[in-house]
Amino acid sequence: MILGFRTWLWAGLGMALLSSLAQAQTTTSSSANYTIGAGDEVRITVYGQPELTAEGQVSAAGMVVVPLIGNLSIAGKTSADAAYLIADRYQQGNFLKNAQVNLLITKYRSQVVAILGKVNNPGKLVLEGPTSLTQALASAGGIAANGSERLILTRAGKNGRPERTEYDLQKLLNYDADEIAPVWLRDGDTLYVPNAGRFYINGEVHAPGMFPLDRPLNVRQALSAGGGPTARASENSVKIFRQQPDGSVKELKAKPDDRVMDGDVLVVKESLF
Known part of the structure; x- marks a missing residue:
């Protein structure tokens, strides 16, 4: 069901992104920023x-x-x-x-970006005018079934050293938020989509099991992926078992807004009353 939903979601997003691409290509203010290069x-x-x-x-x-x-x-x-x-x-x-x-x-031939990782059609993309990060992602066929919605953009900084910035795809697609500006790609950029992480839910939830961590989630959102707590659950007694860099496992008392990390095991305990 999860894979089917992601396929349906990307089909819809692909149409929306391609539509926004057509609109963006005709935006004078953005097009005016394209700089001519060798090969154009x-x-x-x-x-x-x-x-x-x-x-x-x-x-x-x-x-x-x-x-x-x-x-x-x-x-x-x-x-x-x-x-x-x-x-x-x-x-x-x-x-x-x-x-x-x-x-x-x-x-347009001079400006090229690389789209790598868990996308359906990885490779190089020639920037034919201003191209946003989401438009480039759509041109690469969208995120693959095992890909994350945590996007990593690497580009040369002012000192020539690579600078890495992470973006949340869902926030970039939030067209209703005027404060979310498009991320315009530049020549030499590399867009990388990492493999989706995973987390586990055990205990008093309706659908315990393993779930993909393909976007940032907090504990409340993660529990909803497992169908939510049962009637016998104690929502104030959620534990996170998280592996540490030295291989040990640390037990943490989870708060609803705590972020879930790759490999976390969430355990919802039964209420005593």
């Missing part, structure tokens, strides 16, 4: 000057050939900034007055 193909047009229309691929050195100007470095610039630079060169070189230039990226 561009089309340059000048208003009123059709003979100056040109198409080309950005070279490994970040250059593109512009009519009348020659090789011009546009790597690292947005489309708008590159168009402004070309217009300025036309005017500074006395080729045109009040040049109005448009630069369109026709093929």
Whole structure:
């Protein structure tokens, strides 16, 4: 039942995410942030000057050939900034007055991210414009049945060292929360979906057994996965048996909001009254 639910859930999420992808690709403010890189193909047009229309691929050195100007470095610039630079060169070189230039990226090839781990279609993804973390996950076929909803994003920091950030998929998909901003991917990012953990519930619950820990859960949520406490249960006497780094097992008195960890055993004791 759990696997079937996850399959149904990802089918629905896939449609929602692909829909949001189409919307995001047309968002001007986001698209304006894409920076041109080597391998991208561009089309340059000048208003009123059709003979100056040109198409080309950005070279490994970040250059593109512009009519009348020659090789011009546009790597690292947005489309708008590159168009402004070309217009300025036309005017500074006395080729045109009040040049109005448009630069369109026709093929995105320079920015690539890796999607690894427990997804249905792991591999590399070329960023064809602004792409959020959830959109990239949808393009990889969603999380596999044994994958976690705890997402790990690794990217180069300001000092060049990799920085690792964890995200909760459910929070990222909470479209009703305006404070949850999309996580936009960058060239060189690695998105990793780890294997789902597991926890165990024993004692006075309706459905004891092993359950996947595929997203952050507290004790209250974990007990609901086991069908909830029985009428004989003492909800104030829930114990957690947690393995320690040295291999020993520690017994903890659980509170409803305590977070469940991978490998935890939750025991719900019977009420004495």
